[in-house]
Amino acid sequence: MNFFANPLMPTQARPSASHEKATASASDAMASLFDPFGFGRAAFDYWRDSVERSVLYMDVMRERGNQYLAHMEQTKPNVLGFETEVLMDGRTLPQPTNYELLRVLPPAGVEIDPLKRPFVVVDPRAGHGPGIGGFKPDSELGVALKAGHPCYFIGFLPFPEPGQTVEDVVESEVAFLRHVIERHPETTEKPMVVGNCQAGWQLMMAAALEPDVFGPILIAGAPLSYWAGEHGKAPMRYTGGMTGGSWVTAFTSDLGNGLFDGAWLVQNFERLNPANTHWKKQYHLFANVDTESNRYLEFERWWGGHVVLGGEEIQYIVDNLFVGNRLSTAQLVTRDGRRIDLRNVRSPVVVFCSRGDDITPPPQALGWIRDLYEDENDIIANEQTIVYCQHDTTGHLGIFVSSSVSRKEHTEFTANMDYIDVMPPGLYETTITHADDHDEGELIERDYLLEFAPRDFDELDREVMHKPEDDRRFATVARISEINLGLYRLYMQPWLKAVMTPEAARWIRRMHPIRLGYKLLSDRNPLTVPLPVMAEQIRQSRHPVGEDNLFKAVETMVSDQIVTGLNAFRDARDSATERLFMDIYGQPLLQAAVGLYGDAHVHRRRPGAEPEHRRFIEQRQDELRAKIAKGGSHEAVMRALIYILGGAPATDERNFKRLRASRAALEPNAKLCDFKRLVREQFFILKLDREQALKALPALLKGQSNDEIDAHMSHLEDVLSASGELSEHAASRLTQVSELFDQARPPVQKQVASTPQAPQQAAKEVAKAPAAAKPATASAKKATPTKRKTPPKDE
Numbered sequence: 001m002n003f004f005a006n007p008l009m010p011t012q013a014r015p016s017a018s019h020e021k022a023t024a025s026a027s028d029a030m031a032s033l034f035d036p037f038g039f040g041r042a043a044f045d046y047w048r049d050s051v052e053r054s055v056l057y058m059d060v061m062r063e064r065g066n067q068y069l070a071h072m073e074q075t076k077p078n079v080l081g082f083e084t085e086v087l088m089d090g091r092t093l094p095q096p097t098n099y100e101l102l103r104v105l106p107p108a109g110v111e112i113d114p115l116k117r118p119f120v121v122v123d124p125r126a127g128h129g130p131g132i133g134g135f136k137p138d139s140e141l142g143v144a145l146k147a148g149h150p151c152y153f154i155g156f157l158p159f160p161e162p163g164q165t166v167e168d169v170v171e172s173e174v175a176f177l178r179h180v181i182e183r184h185p186e187t188t189e190k191p192m193v194v195g196n197c198q199a200g201w202q203l204m205m206a207a208a209l210e211p212d213v214f215g216p217i218l219i220a221g222a223p224l225s226y227w228a229g230e231h232g233k234a235p236m237r238y239t240g241g242m243t244g245g246s247w248v249t250a251f252t253s254d255l256g257n258g259l260f261d262g263a264w265l266v267q268n269f270e271r272l273n274p275a276n277t278h279w280k281k282q283y284h285l286f287a288n289v290d291t292e293s294n295r296y297l298e299f300e301r302w303w304g305g306h307v308v309l310g311g312e313e314i315q316y317i318v319d320n321l322f323v324g325n326r327l328s329t330a331q332l333v334t335r336d337g338r339r340i341d342l343r344n345v346r347s348p349v350v351v352f353c354s355r356g357d358d359i360t361p362p363p364q365a366l367g368w369i370r371d372l373y374e375d376e377n378d379i380i381a382n383e384q385t386i387v388y389c390q391h392d393t394t395g396h397l398g399i400f401v402s403s404s405v406s407r408k409e410h411t412e413f414t415a416n417m418d419y420i421d422v423m424p425p426g427l428y429e430t431t432i433t434h435a436d437d438h439d440e441g442e443l444i445e446r447d448y449l450l451e452f453a454p455r456d457f458d459e460l461d462r463e464v465m466h467k468p469e470d471d472r473r474f475a476t477v478a479r480i481s482e483i484n485l486g487l488y489r490l491y492m493q494p495w496l497k498a499v500m501t502p503e504a505a506r507w508i509r510r511m512h513p514i515r516l517g518y519k520l521l522s523d524r525n526p527l528t529v530p531l532p533v534m535a536e537q538i539r540q541s542r543h544p545v546g547e548d549n550l551f552k553a554v555e556t557m558v559s560d561q562i563v564t565g566l567n568a569f570r571d572a573r574d575s576a577t578e579r580l581f582m583d584i585y586g587q588p589l590l591q592a593a594v595g596l597y598g599d600a601h602v603h604r605r606r607p608g609a610e611p612e613h614r615r616f617i618e619q620r621q622d623e624l625r626a627k628i629a630k631g632g633s634h635e636a637v638m639r640a641l642i643y644i645l646g647g648a649p650a651t652d653e654r655n656f657k658r659l660r661a662s663r664a665a666l667e668p669n670a671k672l673c674d675f676k677r678l679v680r681e682q683f684f685i686l687k688l689d690r691e692q693a694l695k696a697l698p699a700l701l702k703g704q705s706n707d708e709i710d711a712h713m714s715h716l717e718d719v720l721s722a723s724g725e726l727s728e729h730a731a732s733r734l735t736q737v738s739e740l741f742d743q744a745r746p747p748v749q750k751q752v753a754s755t756p757q758a759p760q761q762a763a764k765e766v767a768k769a770p771a772a773a774k775p776a777t778a779s780a781k782k783a784t785p786t787k788r789k790t791p792p793k794d795e
Contacts, residue, residue: 056290067297079132096161110145115186116187121154124199139410154199169202170209189418219351222360224367229361230361234358238577240323323481324481328367348386351386383680384425422676628692633704641716699744
């Protein structure tokens, strides 16, 4: 080893490889003599490696700055990893917005089935630019494209249209979905729509106003109940109270001359995890600069793509959602007088959240269910299907960015949307298990299996952790926010608007610390000129140190200690913030002063049913009662299947696949919407009057032959056995259904001889007939597809 080699010396000026090899043995011998334990050599190797990594790291930061400047200079910047074409521009709508509808072009080798349900991804507009939903092949859009779905993307431009409001954006999204539906007249199913983070609650508002244009809705990491949360976690919900309310939002918008810089939102996100922001993310790049630079630059292209929101937009969001929590309690009313009630959503809603998410924790993602409904029966009465899935560890961005999450959760959601669409109303939780853990592997097309288990509100409350005393505190914050905002608008806002100019607002945006950090380390800074030359020379002759190097190990240990220290600071800060919030806004005197003491439910009352909705339910019940004994074998089989599965702890896609396959054989031209209507109708009939619905099964099978009834029972057993052995309760129900089906069998007709013994012999044969069904009933308990025996025929 040549200790005198300069790592920054150009390669052509260095000694030749043969010369270095010749002197290496002599150098090693001398080093062993003077450094027998290798500390000096390890120190030199580490020094050289750290110098090289420092230069390479700074060069990556220079590339990041150049990338940021190039990205911000684009007219329509996004980070989509797929080619697209613009179909609709929101700026041309009656109420112009900066949103647009894009058709995602399939990559080479991907075939799109035009008969499949369209798939639409809406990206969040919360400080960053669009494209994260289709950032890479293993993304929400990538998964849908691989599955053959026609895919669309709703993105946005960096600056809002003048006067743009949240309601305008909602109307734009509805117009885009109508256009998608018009493009697919051959598809009877409505588009599946995915809303990430901020886009999730925005889509729910649109679906509540125009439910007919939505298919299944997946909201990933979307907060809908903003006061909910667990003590000691997710402190972001206290921000409004600690700043005195939404007057700060109005102040920031006025500094921007009516525009709100999204970089402030990004800064709030970064403050949640100072260890990751100030050290961990940067050190990970420094420690692995040879392999991590491309991944780092790809992510920074989105993270640094800051956008601007309208002052009126962000004020509406903060006042009505973050501070006021009016969305989950149906208190929002549009400018034309329509109430935004999430109970009007008719499509199945899939809520995907994570326990590791500190921006949208599970209580905020799921709390809206408890805010709107009294119990799970209330959900059923509103004919809604709500499915929730909780990841154990991934963070907020991982919910819709992580490749592993896309390959597992999002792949399963996409593949099972037809099943979710036809599921009976109710509250369900999904769990994802590996396919190797199950039988009937031929029915599992992918590596994982999505299972659905019904849940009640006692189980939901364990996740939401609702506390009435917290409601009083947040209701107090909402009242104080209104007071402070009014004072600001009365005394300070007029002066600020009088002195602010568009040029001053642009200068303030450019000088934001986050934006400035990108610009200072770019080619616009003359001090960075030597960096690319030095970095290229190092890459040509890199000397990385091994992980077994003593000083590299010490470096890793020091880094871990820095992370631990920053995490301790974060925990102490968050704990102090929570205690201060609870103490200030929990004071009875303060609550009484704003008119809320002991009566916070006035501000957070569960919305009641409208008279029109009550009359609709009564009319619907009368219609269902009239249909209990109407129909045929399809209604009987579906009713029996729903009844049996109601006694099972969980179901999965294997049941649905067998059911749909057998139904396709019986009715090749049947549409999914007809299938869905049949499932829901029979479910509500059972829910309305189970006893009469079961008694009517023989009447629905009237006129069926023994062979046809055998086929129906075999079909039921085949579908039920797809997910494994039935529980004892479900098997008991299957036995009951088998007996009811047996009652529909035609009477046994005997050719009786004209002898005195004929009547007695015929009676004996008839008495034996019911016993012939016992083997099939016994086999039904095991839920294995077997061929049933028919009653004995005449010899």
